[in-house]
Amino acid sequence: MSDRVTAQRMSVLSLRRVAAMALRYLYLLRQSWPRILELMYWPTVQMVLWGFITVFLAGKTPWVAQAPGIFLSAVLLWDVLFRSQLGVSLVFMEEMWSRNLSQLFVSPLRPVELVFALLTISLVRTLIGVCGAALVAIPIFHYSIFDLGLPLIAFFTNLIVMGWAVGLVVSGIILRYGLGAESIAWFAIFALLPLSGVYYPISVLPGWVQSISFFLPASHVFEGMRAVIIDGAFRVDLLINAVVLNAVYLAAGLATFLHFFKVARRGGQLLQVGE
């Protein structure tokens, strides 16, 4: 065993092992065109639905008429959050469905490297899904979310990080409690939908609900989105709130996943998972 290989094998975080796992997920994605289609299908259906609602409401409501892109931007950015969470949780479940987890963890792969690979592939899946829908919106509704400019990068980044954090918690729970808990992957994020002010300002929520919303990075992102679209102003204060909260969320998501991984090693769940 050469020194170089030994050092690489024993390093705390090996990019090569992260890349190996990302390659495994890309192989999976590449092999199945229905999976790629599925990634774009729901974001596109949602976007078309809200596009026509916008067309309808624009003729009835001055607020929508002044900012016709508000619902389309909201639905596309919500899908960033949803797809990024799903990208982590579903891809993790692939390992459980294929009874591959114990094979992986008798190799030098560390849990944190698996996490980095899951985040990477989640980014790829989210970009495929949401960019596909965003591009379809341009010819149908003459609206391009890319016109948001640089703020779009801030919104996208914050939402994808929040989705990762929730995805890691969900994956940890599924690892601990088995595939019987897999439906959590589909509904967990929707509990946050009414609290995040995706389609309406946070101010319409009751006071005590607003207090909860304040602790969600997504609510700051969607408030920021409305400020850009309606007022043409980029709210740095909202961005800072979202970034700080996301740092806490991501650390908590990672810690939760690693905790459940340790619990699974104690309880034997790494051996028992399967279809």
Added chain:
Amino acid sequence: MPRPDIQVEHLDKRFGDVVAVDDISFTVARGSTTALLGGNGAGKTTTLAILLGLLLPTSGRVTIFGEDILRHRYRVLPRMNFSSPYVDLPKRLSVRENLTVYAHLYGLARTRDLLDRLAADLDIADLMKRSYGKLSAGQKTRVALAKALLNDPELLLLDEPTASLDPDTADYVRSYLEAYRTRTGATILLASHNMSEVERLCDDVLMLRAGKLVDRGTPEALLTRYGRKNMEEVFIDIARERLLLAPDGEDRNVVQ
């Protein structure tokens, strides 16, 4: 005397009230092939899982290559590998894709050449482009063996390596394991229910029952001690807790 590759001291694993492994201690000598035998639920798979670091023991100490597996498993894992018919590889990936991913996980160089050589050695060259999920049980076993040998492991842990294989394929696997050990000097620890396999491959046998280590010795020594013609009869004697009378007339086992 060389240091044993595996040293297990007072290993204990409980799941609530269930005792899966009950205070067992043993060593596995470098370069040996050792069998871990016992009936269903005897604690073989649990013991293997602890050795692999997949399962944390309730108490006890496991040392592999002189390293504490609980504290330094990442120093040890690159030097060992594992195969079992009860775990799978991703079914939708081709054999080559699966092996490529694992080769990268082990940090191996010249992956393509390595896979071509292994494919030729294990007679799976014509399977490399096929989906793993579409292979027969025998083909999957050979692919799993290829995965287990990717990193030229110094320690190979095998859980029933020939389970559900036809006699021809099973013989092929056993021959390959014998040749591998001869060529590399690797240590092999295998759990098996196939007693002829144990007699053929193993220098040492560890007998488990209800989580306890109840006997150990070479296959020849166990045959003599139990006065039996083959390991299957010895296995049944131990599993059913039959009286063992040593040549000196002393009881060595529990009478049921």
